[in-house]
Each structure stands twice: as C-alpha cells, then as structure tokens.
Amino acid sequence: MARLTWRSVYQVDLGPLKSAIAQWDTMVGKLDDAATEAHSGMLKKANKARWAGVNADVTRPFVKAIADEVTDAHTQARDLHKELSAAYDALKSVQDELQTKVDAARRKGIEISDGKDGQILCKYPPQPGHQNEVVSEERRKELKILGEELADLVARADSRDSYTAGILAQIHGNDPHNFAKNGPIDKYKAKQALTIAKKGTEASNKEIRELAELLKYNKDNPTFSHTFFKGLGGPKETLEYYARMSIDGTGDPGKSRLNAVQDLQRYLGPTLATATDPDHKGYLNWGPEFRRLGAKDIHIDGLSFKPKGYQLLGGILRYGNYDKKFLTPIAEHVVQLQHDHPKGYWNSPSGPDMQFGLDPNGKKNSGYDPVTSVLEALGHSPEASEAFFSKDPSDEPVDGYDENGKIDPGKTIDYSYLSELTSKDYHWNNDGASPVRGERVLGGKDALGHALESATIGTPYDRPGQAAPEHTPARADIVRRITEAVDDNHDFVSRDISDSMGKISAEYMPEINQAMAAGSKRSNEGLFLVEHSVPLKQEATARFLDAVGRHPEGHAEATLGAQRYQAELMREVVHHPDKFDGQSAANIRGIAYNGGTLEGILGSARHDAIQVDGEATEKEFNEAVEKRGEWAKQAIGVPLGAAAERFPVVGEVITGATEGVVDSVVESHKKNTLEQDAASGAAVSFDTRQEAERWGQQAVREAGYPPGVDQATFSRGIARDVTEGYDHGEKIRENAFDNKARRSSD
Incomplete structure (x- = not known):
C-alpha cells in the first residue's frame, strides 16, 4: 500500500466514507430486524413443526443455518459500521488539524512540498532582490517544527488507514459465499x-x-x-x-x-x-x-x-x-x-x-x-x-x-x-542507573509536578488542548496547601518542578490576584471572581511566586499566565461592565495595578536569579518565554473565574487581547536577548518595571478603552498604575521574607 502524503491527507474527500457509514448504519438496522425475524419467526416455527424423516433431518438444520447466517450478516455489518465510523473520526480529526496548520503556514507565505522518502519540505521563498539572504535561525526553527508536525499528522493518518484496511479484510473473511465466523469483532x-x-x-x-x-x-x-x-x-x-x-x-x-x-x-x-x-x-x-x-x-x-x-x-x-x-x-x-x-x-x-x-x-x-x-x-x-x-x-x-x-x-x-x-526530609530515590534510551526524563519531582497539575487543573498534565473544568473548593484547597508548603520549604521549587508550579500559577491567576489585592486601596478584590470561597494567604502566595519566578520555565509560565489573565479580564470589564461593581475605568486601572504587583514579585525573583547565575541564565529566561508564547495563546479555559464561561473549543479562546499581549511579552524578551553583549547578565537584565508598563498599555489597547476616557491620558495612567503596583509587589515580597526570617528566629 502506497504511503500517504501530506497532500493526500489535505485533499482527500472524506464525504464518500461518511456516506458509506450512513448506508451501513441503515443496513445494520435492517439486518437486525431480519435476524430477529429469522430466529423468532422462521426458526421458531421450524422448531415447532411436527416434521419427520427427511424434513426433520434436513429442513430444520437448513432453516437454522439460514437464521444463523442472517445473524452473522448482522454482526458483520455492525462491525463494518463500527470500524468505518472509528476510522472516519480519526482521519477527519487528523485532516482538520493538518489543514489548519497548512493554511496558517500559507498565510505566512511558507511553501510546503514533498521531498524524498516521504519527507515534508517547508521554506520561505526568497523575495525579489533578497535571494542571497541567509534565513534567520528563528525561521529555520519555525520551518523545522512545522515539517515535523505535518509529518507526525501524516504518520497518524497512514497508521489508521493501514490498520482499518487490515481489520476490514478480517471482518469480511475469505469465503465469498459465507459471512465471517469470527464472532464479535x-x-x-x-x-x-x-x-x-x-x-x-x-x-x-x-x-x-x-x-x-x-x-x-x-x-x-x-x-x-x-x-x-x-x-x-x-x-x-x-x-x-x-x-x-x-x-x-x-x-x-x-x-x-x-x-x-x-x-x-x-x-x-x-x-x-x-x-x-x-x-x-x-x-x-x-x-x-x-x-x-x-x-x-x-x-x-x-x-x-x-x-x-x-x-x-x-x-x-x-x-x-x-x-x-x-x-x-x-x-x-x-x-x-x-x-x-x-x-x-x-x-x-x-x-x-x-x-x-x-x-x-x-x-x-x-x-x-x-x-x-x-x-x-x-x-x-x-x-x-x-x-x-x-x-x-x-x-x-x-x-x-x-x-x-x-x-x-x-x-x-x-x-x-x-x-x-x-517535605525537606523526603528522600527522592535515584532512579537513573540504567542508560535507557527513549523520550524524556521522568524524575521523581518532575512526576510530582505532573500529578499536582492534574490534581489542581483537573485535566491530564499532557493534554494542553483539553478544556479545563471549574476551580472547585477541593482543587483550590490543594493550591492553597501547595503555596503554604513552598512557604515552609522555599527550596522545594527546583528547576525540575518549576514548570508545573508555573502552570498551576497561570491557571489560578484569579485566586492569586485576589490574594495580592487583599488590603490594597488601589485594587478591588471583587474584580477577581472565583467559583469558590477558598482564599490564598498573601504572604505565602508571594513567597510561592518568588520561588517559581527564580527558574526560567516557571517564570515564563507564570508571567505569560499573569499577562494573559490581565488582558482577558480587562476585555471582560469593557464588554460586560454590568458583571462588576464600580466604574469600568477604575476597574481597569485596578487590574493594571494588581498586574504590576505580580510583576514586581516575579520580576524581582528573576532579577535575583540572574544576579547569581549571570548572562547564561538571562538567555534561558528569555528563551523559555519565547518557547511558551505560542502555548499561552492557545490555552484552554481562560481562568476568568465566575465572570466568564469555560470554552470547549480552542479557537474560541484565542482572542486579540490574548495574542497581542502574549506577543508583546515574547518580543520584549527577544529584544533584550538580542541586545546582550559581553556585559554581565545582571547588567543587561532588562527593566521589568518598564516592560510591565508596556504590557499593561498593550492589554488596554487590545481589550478596548472604557467609554468616555481620553485614550492617551488613560494609557499614561495605566503605566503609572503598573509602576506603583510593581513597587507594591516588591514591598510585599520583601515583607514576606522579613516576616519569614523573623518567625524562624523566634
């Protein structure tokens, strides 16, 4: 059987297969009726008949054989319908995903073609007058990832196609005059x-x-x-x-x-x-x-x-x-x-x-x-x-x-x-003695992070496209206890678990924002709506964010999650002001202030890490944000709390507000990576306070301005709110550590 190509998967018309499934569904129903009639009607009458001699020895077994054959026909038709339906669902899913990726690539100007041995070639065609330009490393990486994703989709379609063909042959059997006797498929x-x-x-x-x-x-x-x-x-x-x-x-x-x-x-x-x-x-x-x-x-x-x-x-x-x-x-x-x-x-x-x-x-x-x-x-x-x-x-x-x-x-x-x-005293077993080759490292703390993700978010950790359910009291309470556990054992958040802690932070931004707004005169706790009544403690949450923010992957997840939430909540205030108490303009400024507070904690943690580890760590932080930027735009179930629905479809969640702000955060990190020189990482660490101002202003532009405000004046006010919030976040972080040290010395 010839191997499928990306073109064949993209172009194939699955309509005839869908039509065949409908026809087999009709056939299953008719054969079910026929099988019932054959056994409860024809065979039942034959068994009751007072036959003797040849009729008893030949006709009755013949009638039973016919009834059984009709039942076998029904079983075979039902199995064919089932296998064709499963194949259609699988192939349609792959085709939809492949078409989406190919169409998006073509809109960017990427050309896709077939290479040798089923290889998929992706390239940006040279523009007139620029034929000799070297393709950037960023574009080469983009094209490589696209080619691998398309190849994986084609392989999935090919595997399903081959499997279904083999199963259908077995259902059919080898006797053209007899239905298959394999039993239920x-x-x-x-x-x-x-x-x-x-x-x-x-x-x-x-x-x-x-x-x-x-x-x-x-x-x-x-x-x-x-x-x-x-x-x-x-x-x-x-x-x-x-x-x-x-x-x-x-x-x-x-x-x-x-x-x-x-x-x-x-x-x-x-x-x-x-x-x-x-x-x-x-x-x-x-x-x-x-x-x-x-x-x-x-x-x-x-x-x-x-x-x-x-x-x-x-x-x-x-x-x-x-x-x-x-x-x-x-x-x-x-x-x-x-x-x-x-x-x-x-x-x-x-x-x-x-x-x-x-x-x-x-x-x-x-x-x-x-x-x-x-x-x-x-x-x-x-x-x-x-x-x-x-x-x-x-x-x-x-x-x-x-x-x-x-x-x-x-x-x-x-x-x-x-x-x-x-616990500080828990002993993680060394499980890396065997040089086994494979997909990934699954250390104990890495696996613990995965388990905590599923427990708090409510979906398998490796299913980013699956809709996240509501934040229940039970899940929120686990998050509360995680923050308090990290408050007791700050070093628990090591690099191998920081990505999971960052993802939990991103998902629970309503609760985290609510905790940071507690006692603040500038931000209203009621803005950050949640579906339960489990509060997070401000001091423990601040130290938790500090622990997460000191590691590139955790910092990237938390920062992108915070900015995404800020943008979506601002949009919600603009488009549905009746859901919130107070004036829209004041509410948006309160959101910006609180967003600055979070960046004050996360940015300070990032800065401290770079002070210790230098320029190499600076680059790791920036690359982590770039890597997770696309994932952040496709996040399911934007955690707006009780203020918004949980969307079941990825495309419904990707909004201009989300895309614009996430792109702004990613570009900030790219820019500052490119501007690095021989200076120390601490010296080139970009001014997070200034970048946070830009992100806040970008969020307002994408969400839309509230009615009756001068846009330029309002934007400048947002920048001041973010700056003051940033300073407040640094103070909260400092107090959290001072209070912790004071308690430890008592």
Whole structure:
C-alpha cells in the first residue's frame, strides 16, 4: 500500500466514507430486524413443526443455518459500521488539524512540498532582490517544527488507514459465499492480541508493533480490554508479561526492539485503565490483588534480582487515565511503604543487570522507583490525583495500609501526602542507573509536578488542548496547601518542578490576584471572581511566586499566565461592565495595578536569579518565554473565574487581547536577548518595571478603552498604575521574607 502524503491527507474527500457509514448504519438496522425475524419467526416455527424423516433431518438444520447466517450478516455489518465510523473520526480529526496548520503556514507565505522518502519540505521563498539572504535561525526553527508536525499528522493518518484496511479484510473473511465466523469483532481483535502476547519475548518486532497497534486503536473498548487482560491470566501474569517484555526491550542493543516495546508500554497502560474502570460492566476488580503483590518480590527468569510488584506495575501505570477507586489506594500504599522504609525498600539490579530497565520510554530513568511511576500515573488521572492530594489527617482520618495492601485499622497516618512529598526530609530515590534510551526524563519531582497539575487543573498534565473544568473548593484547597508548603520549604521549587508550579500559577491567576489585592486601596478584590470561597494567604502566595519566578520555565509560565489573565479580564470589564461593581475605568486601572504587583514579585525573583547565575541564565529566561508564547495563546479555559464561561473549543479562546499581549511579552524578551553583549547578565537584565508598563498599555489597547476616557491620558495612567503596583509587589515580597526570617528566629 502506497504511503500517504501530506497532500493526500489535505485533499482527500472524506464525504464518500461518511456516506458509506450512513448506508451501513441503515443496513445494520435492517439486518437486525431480519435476524430477529429469522430466529423468532422462521426458526421458531421450524422448531415447532411436527416434521419427520427427511424434513426433520434436513429442513430444520437448513432453516437454522439460514437464521444463523442472517445473524452473522448482522454482526458483520455492525462491525463494518463500527470500524468505518472509528476510522472516519480519526482521519477527519487528523485532516482538520493538518489543514489548519497548512493554511496558517500559507498565510505566512511558507511553501510546503514533498521531498524524498516521504519527507515534508517547508521554506520561505526568497523575495525579489533578497535571494542571497541567509534565513534567520528563528525561521529555520519555525520551518523545522512545522515539517515535523505535518509529518507526525501524516504518520497518524497512514497508521489508521493501514490498520482499518487490515481489520476490514478480517471482518469480511475469505469465503465469498459465507459471512465471517469470527464472532464479535472486539473479542476477535482481543484474541489476535493475545496470540501475539502469548509468544512473550519470542514475538518478532513486527508482531509486537502489531500488538501495540491493536492496543492503540482498541484501548478505550471495554470488551476488548476485558478479554485481553483476562486472557493474560490475571494481575500476576500481567506483571510478569510486562517485566519480560520491558527488560527484553531495554536490554537489547538494537533500537528496533526497544522502539517496538516502547509502543507496547504506551498502549498497555491505557488498555488496563479501561479494563479496571468500574464504570464499565464486567470491569476487572484487580486493585486489591495488585496491592497485595505490590510489596512482594516477583521472580522473572533471566534477572538476578527480584523486582517488587509495584516496580513492575509502575511501568504500566505511567500511561493511561485510571479511575480513582483503582489508582488512589495504590498510590497511597506506595507512598506509605516509602515513608515506612525511607532508607531503601525497592530492589534494583547490579552487575550485568544494570543495563535493564522497567520503563522502556524513560531516559536516564530505569523505572525502579514506583513512587515516581504512580505520580506519573496520577498526572494522567485528574480525579485520582485530586482524591490523593486532598487526603489530610487534620481534616479526617487517612486509611493506613499493611504490607499486603489491606486497610489496617490500627495504623495511624499522621501526615498528608502533599506534606510528605514536599517535605525537606523526603528522600527522592535515584532512579537513573540504567542508560535507557527513549523520550524524556521522568524524575521523581518532575512526576510530582505532573500529578499536582492534574490534581489542581483537573485535566491530564499532557493534554494542553483539553478544556479545563471549574476551580472547585477541593482543587483550590490543594493550591492553597501547595503555596503554604513552598512557604515552609522555599527550596522545594527546583528547576525540575518549576514548570508545573508555573502552570498551576497561570491557571489560578484569579485566586492569586485576589490574594495580592487583599488590603490594597488601589485594587478591588471583587474584580477577581472565583467559583469558590477558598482564599490564598498573601504572604505565602508571594513567597510561592518568588520561588517559581527564580527558574526560567516557571517564570515564563507564570508571567505569560499573569499577562494573559490581565488582558482577558480587562476585555471582560469593557464588554460586560454590568458583571462588576464600580466604574469600568477604575476597574481597569485596578487590574493594571494588581498586574504590576505580580510583576514586581516575579520580576524581582528573576532579577535575583540572574544576579547569581549571570548572562547564561538571562538567555534561558528569555528563551523559555519565547518557547511558551505560542502555548499561552492557545490555552484552554481562560481562568476568568465566575465572570466568564469555560470554552470547549480552542479557537474560541484565542482572542486579540490574548495574542497581542502574549506577543508583546515574547518580543520584549527577544529584544533584550538580542541586545546582550559581553556585559554581565545582571547588567543587561532588562527593566521589568518598564516592560510591565508596556504590557499593561498593550492589554488596554487590545481589550478596548472604557467609554468616555481620553485614550492617551488613560494609557499614561495605566503605566503609572503598573509602576506603583510593581513597587507594591516588591514591598510585599520583601515583607514576606522579613516576616519569614523573623518567625524562624523566634
């Protein structure tokens, strides 16, 4: 089969496929009626007939065969309709995304063409008289990213197209005079997957990729997932199978084997999430058995050490959105085991086995620490992570688990999981002994950041396009406790978790602004509407922002989030003044003052970091803002609190106010990076106060001026408001540290 190209994906008319789906839907209904009539009518009458001799021996079986054949026809038609519908949805989604990217690129003047071996070439055509100009590094990077994104979309379409063609051939069968006898397609596909899985490490790379593909396209299907995991045997057999495949992939020097096993890991987890989801009839209630095995040594042929059950399960859990009834008790048990054995509990290899790893997709991360693994699982499972981090013995008793994962009524838990994992004394295990190649580093604190993102934002951490739900009291309370935990342990916000803390800051800008406005005569707390009544403490929030602002990625997320929120809230005041008390002009100036307050804290933190680390850090800060600028413009659910709706579609959120202000922030950082010279980073650190003034003025221009004001005069007033707010923010930050030092010395 010829490989798809970007042109074929862009241009293909999916209308005939949609029409075929509608026709098959009609056919399914007609065959359902025919099958019902065949069994309850024709066959029922034949069974009641008082036939003897040839009629009894031949006619009755013949009638039954015809009735069964009609039922098979209905089953086959239903399966065809189902597979075609799934293919259409997948291909339409890819086509829409590819068309959007190509059209946007063409509007910029970018030319897209086909290269060799399916390569996609993107370029800015030279303008007359400028043929010899060198393409800037910024444009080269833009074109490279575009080409990679388009290639990924084409690969997704090609994979789905090939998979569907193969499945349709199997549904049809090989007998032109007989409908396929494969049974329900979901169970048939599960049996196909099991045939490969039963081969274990004897399966070829091609077979493992076929298995991963079956899991990929059926991971959300309860019938498939239940049948597959039951066929593996049970929880222990599932762990043993994953362990053998994992060490086979990470221990093999060939990249092809590792790539195949990586795909298997990516889709095994989501399939298990579906199989163990109580919302599905016949779900597998394997949680208690997984907990029982979690602390047990599991023997795996070929390994000189015995990993514990949780170390194996953790590799599977890294992927998939799990139900809280399944995952939260597992996460609790794992963290309690770590707490009870802080000096070492989890087994790890030595000698020749150092090459093996239990996380094929890890880089410098071998997967031997299940705490990291379950935190990564929580990062993909918002309901489970919210339940996990909401548990606090100061509110109500927390269940204690014995070694077998059963609730122990006599065990007292006197710590919350949030306080445990953010404590100065918590020991993060070194899990980077194995040189496993793969996608990314998943250190413990990085995974903790992911879990906290999902718990507070309400979406899987790696789904930036998914609409964020409202800020509930439970989620907001987790944010409050995060700020207070950082207030107690300022160094907790290290570089490997700062991006997650920055994203949480950006999402909770209504609450943060409300905290900063407390007690201020210049800004009204009521401007910053929230959906709950959980207040953040001003001093703890200031120290939290300072900790976040000292790291490039965290600073970028928080700064862009603050400016985006400021612009959108100003726009809301202009277009819907009736939602707010007071005059629009005064409200906008209050927003600008508060925006300046936040920049006073974040900008001062950034400046202090550059003072210590110099020019190289200055460049990192600027590059981090540039990198995250496009993401900030596409953020879902602009957090305006109760003042605005949560938008379900990305395009509805991208407004002129958002784009203009984010671009202004990014350009400020670009400009100052380009202007750097041999001077120290501290000397060239741009005047954030002055830039914040420009951002505030840009926000007003994009949002629209309130009626009855002189625009030039009002803009100058906004600049003064931002400056005064900036100075106020510096003072809040200074007082927060002074008060902290005073309390520590008492």
